[in-house]
Amino acid sequence: GEDVEQSLFLSVREGDSSVINCTYTDSSSTYLYWYKQEPGAGLQLLTYIFSNMDMKQDQRLTVLLNKKDKHLSLRIADTQTGDSAIYFCAEMAAGNKLTFGGGTRVLVKP
Amino acid sequence: EAGVTQSPTHLIKTRGQQATLRCSPISGHTSVYWYQQALGLGLQFLLWYDEGEERNRGNFPPRFSGRQFPNYSSELNVNAFELEDSALYLCASSGTLVVNNQPQHFGDGTRLSIL
Numbered sequence: 001g002e003d004v005e006q007s008l009f010l011s012v013r014e015g016d017s018s019v020i021n022c023t024y025t026d027s028s029s030t031y032l033y034w035y036k037q038e039p040g041a042g043l044q045l046l047t048y049i050f051s052n053m054d055m056k057q058d059q060r061l062t063v064l065l066n067k068k069d070k071h072l073s074l075r076i077a078d079t080q081t082g083d084s085a086i087y088f089c090a091e092m093a094a095g096n097k098l099t100f101g102g103g104t105r106v107l108v109k110p
Numbered sequence: 111e112a113g114v115t116q117s118p119t120h121l122i123k124t125r126g127q128q129a130t131l132r133c134s135p136i137s138g139h140t141s142v143y144w145y146q147q148a149l150g151l152g153l154q155f156l157l158w159y160d161e162g163e164e165r166n167r168g169n170f171p172p173r174f175s176g177r178q179f180p181n182y183s184s185e186l187n188v189n190a191f192e193l194e195d196s197a198l199y200l201c202a203s204s205g206t207l208v209v210n211n212q213p214q215h216f217g218d219g220t221r222l223s224i225l
Contacts, residue, residue: 031211042114042200043216050211088153095166096141096204098214100153 004091006101013109018076020104022089025070029091032065033098034074037086046074046087084108112137114217116201124225129188131220135203141165142184143204143214144176148197156199159184188222196224 003025012018024032030051035043049056049063049072056063062075072089086103093099115134123129135142144156155168159178173189182203188195198219204212 031213033213035216040218042116042218043202045213045215048211048213090153096143096158097155097166097168098143098145098153098202099155102152 004101022072116217131186133201139203143202
């Protein structure tokens with residue numbers, strides 16, 4: 001079955017690193033995604049990782065995947081106030097359906 | 111390049127009315143997806159259209175329907191609107207499926223509310 005879980009809230013100081021964690025259950029997932037949602041807006045695709053990779057880096061973003069434990073994380077280096085948002089991880093299930101976690105609200109304090 | 115565009119931004123209906131939401135995909139994308147983001151329920155997959163055909167459907171009642179037009183734009187119809195249908199409806203598009211990993215890119219959504 002498909003189930004994606006995330007912690008609800010993360011508070012971080014500006015300039016520090018943020019780490020958002022996610023667990024998923026569908027071992028057949030081929031791609032895993034991170035999206036960002038700011039207030040009143042839709043979802044912005046941040047990055048994604050193929051299931052046969054362990055790590056992917058994209059500027060300030062680092063994605064780590066532990067396929068054995070079905071654990072995905074997103075690290076944001078040098079977190080800025082503009083990074084305050086809700087972050088969703090998602091797995092691609094059969095039928096091109098994205099299954100999302102409940103979202104992690106990140107609050108960046110100056 | 112224009113992203114996914116949705117209209118209207120907001121829609122207010124009374125119980126039992128019909129609502130039509132529209133979506134234009136990114137130029138060159140052939141697949142359109144609809145998701146519901148309801149308070150307390152999170153993001154849930156509704157429908158997937160590709161090349162004018164419905165390819166997959168989520169666990170929603172039949173009053174939710176849609177279609178995709180020859181220009182790849184799409185409509186989502188909500189018939190006999192119910193209180194629990196109040197939500198943000200997000201449309202996404204992706205490229206052709208013959209190429210592996212076509213990420214879904216989202217619009218800003220239509221907020222459907224009950225009067």
